[in-house]
Amino acid sequence: MRSSRFLLVALALLVAALLALATPASAIERNFAGSAQLDYQFVPTARSAQASPKTFDGFTMEFAAKLAVDFSDKISANMKVCYGCHGFEADMMYFDLRVADELNFRIGRFSPSFGGFNLRHDPANHRLSDKPLPYDMGRMLRMRQWKLSVLPSPFPDNGLEVNGTKAVGPSAQLDYAAYVVSGFKAGPNPLDIDFQLSHSPQAYYVDDNSRPTFGGRASLTFKLGETSDLTLGLSGMYGTYDPSNDLSYLIVGGDATLRFDKLNIRAEYLGRRTEFSTSDRTIFKYAVADARGDFSMKHGAYVEVEEGLTNELDLIGRLDGMYRVGNVESTSELDRRSSVIRYTIGTAYAIERGLRIKLSTELWEFSDRDALSGRKLELSMHTALAGSF
Amino acid sequence: MMLRPLAAAAAAALVTITASACQRGEGLDPSKMPESVRADYELFANRCSKCHSLARPLTSNITDDEQWVRYVNRMRRQPGSGISRTDQEGILRFLTYYAADLRRAQAEKNAPPAPQAVPVLTKENPPPPAPGATMTTTTDAGAP
Numbered sequence: 041m042r043s044s045r046f047l048l049v050a051l052a053l054l055v056a057a058l059l060a061l062a063t064p065a066s067a068i069e070r071n072f073a074g075s076a077q078l079d080y081q082f083v084p085t086a087r088s089a090q091a092s093p094k095t096f097d098g099f100t101m102e103f104a105a106k107l108a109v110d111f112s113d114k115i116s117a118n119m120k121v122c123y124g125c126h127g128f129e130a131d132m133m134y135f136d137l138r139v140a141d142e143l144n145f146r147i148g149r150f151s152p153s154f155g156g157f158n159l160r161h162d163p164a165n166h167r168l169s170d171k172p173l174p175y176d177m178g179r180m181l182r183m184r185q186w187k188l189s190v191l192p193s194p195f196p197d198n199g200l201e202v203n204g205t206k207a208v209g210p211s212a213q214l215d216y217a218a219y220v221v222s223g224f225k226a227g228p229n230p231l232d233i234d235f236q237l238s239h240s241p242q243a244y245y246v247d248d249n250s251r252p253t254f255g256g257r258a259s260l261t262f263k264l265g266e267t268s269d270l271t272l273g274l275s276g277m278y279g280t281y282d283p284s285n286d287l288s289y290l291i292v293g294g295d296a297t298l299r300f301d302k303l304n305i306r307a308e309y310l311g312r313r314t315e316f317s318t319s320d321r322t323i324f325k326y327a328v329a330d331a332r333g334d335f336s337m338k339h340g341a342y343v344e345v346e347e348g349l350t351n352e353l354d355l356i357g358r359l360d361g362m363y364r365v366g367n368v369e370s371t372s373e374l375d376r377r378s379s380v381i382r383y384t385i386g387t388a389y390a391i392e393r394g395l396r397i398k399l400s401t402e403l404w405e406f407s408d409r410d411a412l413s414g415r416k417l418e419l420s421m422h423t424a425l426a427g428s429f
Numbered sequence: 430m431m432l433r434p435l436a437a438a439a440a441a442a443l444v445t446i447t448a449s450a451c452q453r454g455e456g457l458d459p460s461k462m463p464e465s466v467r468a469d470y471e472l473f474a475n476r477c478s479k480c481h482s483l484a485r486p487l488t489s490n491i492t493d494d495e496q497w498v499r500y501v502n503r504m505r506r507q508p509g510s511g512i513s514r515t516d517q518e519g520i521l522r523f524l525t526y527y528a529a530d531l532r533r534a535q536a537e538k539n540a541p542p543a544p545q546a547v548p549v550l551t552k553e554n555p556p557p558p559a560p561g562a563t564m565t566t567t568t569d570a571g572a573p
Binding site for chain 1: 456484487
C-alpha cells in the first residue's frame with residue numbers, strides 16, 4: 041500500500057520533470073473531431089413489457105467530441121467528452137508526453153491499453169452497431185442477468201501509462217504498455233464489479249479504495265505485405281474493486297488481427313476472475329463452498345470477418361459468446377454455468393465521407409430459459425446511422 | 430406492439446432512401462489521383478483505417494504540412510497503431526499531396542470573382558430587351 045503510493049508520487053515527479061524539460065511549442069495546433077451513432081434495435085422475440093429492463097429495444101444515441109492539442113512534437117493534450125446511456129462522461133483528458141518512440145507517457149484520464157478492440161470502441165470506428173460481446177456495454181439481451189460483459193468498453197480511468205513501440209527487424213514491430221490506474225469500483229459487500237459506478241461522474245472519478253490497479257499489454261505486428269499485416273497481443277489487468285480492498289479482479293486477454301488488403305479477420309479472448317462478497321450467504325442460489333466458492337469466472341470471445349466489397353460497402357460476419365461459471369443470486373435466471381452465443385451478419389454502407397449506415401441481424405442462443413417466455417433463442421435487428429468528422 | 434416493427438421498417442426505409450440519394454464512398458477514388466500518389470494513398474487507407482474511419486483525417490481540413498507531420502507522428506505512437514517509420518513517410522507523402530489539393534481548392538473558393546466587362550450602352554450597343562418584351566425600336570426615344 042505504502043509502496044504503491046510512493047511509486048505514484050515518484051511517477052508524478054518524473055512527469056513534472058519531463059514537462060519542465062519539454063521543448064516550448066512554436067505554435068499550438070488544435071484538432072477537433074467527433075462522432076455520433078443513432079441505432080434502432082428491434083427485438084421481435086422480446087415481450088414489450090419485459091424488453092426495457094432486459095435490453096434496449098428501441099433507439100439509442102451516443103456521441104462524442106474530441107479535442108487534441110499539439111503543444112509541440114513531444115507534448116499533446118487530448119480531451120474527449122461522450123454522451124450515451126449514462127449521460128455525459130469524460131472519456132479522455134490526458135497529456136501525452138513523447139520522449140522517444142520507445143518511451144511515451146499518458147497521464148490523466150484515458151482508456152488503458154487492453155485488447156485489440158478498445159482502440160476501435162467509438163461507434164464510428166467499428167462496422168457493426170454492437171460491440172463484440174466480451175466488450176458489450178449494455179446493448180446485449182438479458183444484460184441485467186449477465187451483469188454486462190467481461191470488460192465493458194470503453195473503460196476510461198485515471199492514472200498513468202507508459203508505452204512505446206520498437207521495430208524488430210525489417211518487418212515486425214513490438215508495442216508495449218504498462219499502466220497504473222484507479223481501477224474498477226463497487227459498493228460495500230459487492231457480488232460483482234459495478235461498471236456504472238466505475239464510470240459515474242457522480243463519484244467525481246475518485247478512487248474508492250486508494251489502491252491502484254496494474255495492467256499492461258504487449259503486441260507484435262508482422263508486416264506481411266504493403267497492405268497486409270498480422271497483430272498478436274496479450275493483455276492483463278489486476279486490482280481490487282471494493283471499498284475495503286478485500287475483493288480482487290483479474291482480467292486477461294489475447295487477440296489476433298489479420299489484415300489482408302480489404303479483408304479483416306479479428307479474434308479475441310477475454311477472461312475475468314472476480315471475487316465476490318460471501319458475507320450474506322443466504323442470497324445465493326447455490327450453497328457457498330468454503331473453498332473456491334467466492335469467485336466467478338467470466339469468459340468471452342469473438343471471431344469477426346469484415347470484407348470491403350466495394351469502396352462503399354462492407355460485409356461483416358461475427359460469432360461471439362460468453363461463458364460464466366460461479367454462484368449467482370437466488371433471483372438470477374442464470375445457472376451455475378451459463379452461456380450465450382450470438383451469430384451476427386451485417387453490412388455497413390458509406391453514403392458519404394464520414395457517414396455510414398449499418399444494418400445487422402443477430403441470433404442469440406442462451407443456455408438458460410427466459411423466466412417469462414421460456415425462450416432460449418432470441419432475435420434482434422439493428423439499423424443505425426453513424427458518422428464521424 | 431405494432432409500433433415497434435413499424436418503427437423498424439420506417440428506419441430501414443429512411444436509410445435506404447438516404448443511401449440511394451447520395452452515393453459516395455468513405456475514402457478517395459485512387460483513379461482520380463496522379464499515378465505517383467496512388468501507392469501512398471493505399472498505404473494511408475490501409476494503416477489509418479485500422480483504428481478509425483478514413484473520414485477523420487480526410488475531413489479534418491488540415492492544410493498545413495507541419496501539422497500533418499505532428500498528427501501522424503502522434504498517431505504512429507498510439508499503442509498498437511501498427512504504423513512504422515517507413516509507413517509514416519509514405520502516409521505523409523500522400524497527406525502532403527492532399528493538403529496541397531485542399532489549399533488549392535480553398536484558394537479557388539476564396540478568390541474574388543473575376544471582374545466582368547460592363548457593357549457601354551450606345552446606339553450601336555443597346556440594352557437587351559426585357560424577357561417577354563417586344564423589341565420595337567433601337568433608338569433612344571423618350572430620352573431627354
